[in-house]
Amino acid sequence: MDGDEVxxxxxxxxxxxxxxxxxxxxxxxxxALLGGLALLVVARSTPQQQIRRLIDRQIKLAVAGRYGKLxxxxxxxxxxxxxxxxxxxxxxxxxxxxxxxxxSLIDIRNIRIQVEGNRALVSYTVTYNGRLHQVDPxxxxxxxxxxxxxx
Numbered sequence: 001m002d003g004d005e006v007x008x009x010x011x012x013x014x015x016x017x018x019x020x021x022x023x024x025x026x027x028x029x030x031x032a033l034l035g036g037l038a039l040l041v042v043a044r045s046t047p048q049q050q051i052r053r054l055i056d057r058q059i060k061l062a063v064a065g066r067y068g069k070l071x072x073x074x075x076x077x078x079x080x081x082x083x084x085x086x087x088x089x090x091x092x093x094x095x096x097x098x099x100x101x102x103x104s105l106i107d108i109r110n111i112r113i114q115v116e117g118n119r120a121l122v123s124y125t126v127t128y129n130g131r132l133h134q135v136d137p138x139x140x141x142x143x144x145x146x147x148x149x150x151x
Contacts, residue, residue, distance in 0.1 A: 047115040063103045067092040105129045
């Protein structure tokens, strides 16, 4: 058996010259990326959705006892009314120690968000243990407002 016979016995695996398969997978990945980018541009959050996410985050921080981080999310007027972050956290920690079920008994309902330009008005109903919390009339006249881009 010489070298020529061995070469003839092994099958050749060379692709036939001429026709190649199109790169389907890279094209599909590119289309998926472009489609995702287009979806991000189209489905951007509205100001109402951004404010609602902020409220949800504030509730989660309060329930978790992360009062310093909660203070950081407040509006400048609310921060001024609540004092320093340290004082705010101290008061809430003392209250949480005296009322351990407080956050499980609180329910915030009927959140309404109205955005006009760079101002947002937020109103909501707070119930404690199933009962409506009485809102001070001064707060009804001056609801919490948030301004975008202004401290």
